[in-house]
Amino acid sequence: MTTLTSQDPQTEALILAQDMLDDPVNVDNPLRPIVQQLINSIQALERRLDKISVISDHYHAQLKSANERLEEAAHRDLLTGLSNRRDMIKRLTNEMNRVQQTGQTLTILLVDVDHFKQVNDTFGHLVGDQVLADIADMMRSILRTSDLCARWGGEEFLLLLPDTDSSNAKKIAERLRQIIMNHAFTGKDFSFSLTISIGGASSQPAQRLEDIIQAADTMLYQAKKLGRNSVQFV
């Protein structure tokens, strides 16, 4: 049987000291005031320790949430709030492992804004930045919770659609193309519309991640070559 030592040493000492004070034998013991003083100071120390713990916990919680915000920020693209390229590569790698285990199909969409340089040249970089942020918002609005979207390069985005075959992915890509095409980018003294080109590729058994991205990139190039504002799939 295990002996349960219920008390830590100072609690035990406190109990013993209190017992001594309470014992009628010690009513006139000249040590009484000293023992009482020791009891008081141990109790004060314990209160002090509790206080230090409580305050430290406040600050540690604060530090932890600051760290979490930093961690979160390290995965984000500042302008669009989407995942950054580094985070996407990590997620893609994880997702590919899952695909190999489960045999599900994932689809990658590479999205590029058509003639984006003209927006910057005509309206300035601030408007260009706003356009990218708006497009990111529109992408977010059509994505399902399991989908992930990243700013892949300057005006290029990568959408990861897990557990989605090419026929479903095509519908999503086509919807996205239409939403952007029908959107008016407006500001104080301008209003214009834009189009995007999309290249898509779905995972084939035993295909490597780089090859899927490469295939999507080839399809994006194809979409551009065919006159832009288009969706092309492998």
Add this chain to the structure above:
Amino acid sequence: MDPIILQATKSTPAVHFDAQSSILKISGESYPENALAFYTPLKQWIQQFLGELQGSTVLQLHLTYLNTSSTRFMLMLLDQFEDAFKAGKSVEVCWYYHPDDDRSYEAGDEFREDLTVPFEILATTEPLGEEDR
């Protein structure tokens, strides 16, 4: 009494203790490698200052982060003010926190809890003791 004026470092707060103007401020983050070495001179200075104090003084604190041992020493400094107050000196404590920083407010509230010395908790967006930096 010589003042203690310390610039904030990465792990220690800015300190501005000036007996002549009766200004006492500690601001910033505190997680020194050796909290005992950092806080002992401050404690000794306050001891002498409060002993000689004729007029009134306010201890101004704006602490955005304290590690555990700094918390312990901060409680000791506050004890010194509590004792001075109980001895009839005109002393106060002012705890500043940034309005977005709930944790710092709660820490201030904990520090204040067992004290009888006047202890105000004030929201501020201004960094304290900027002139020292």
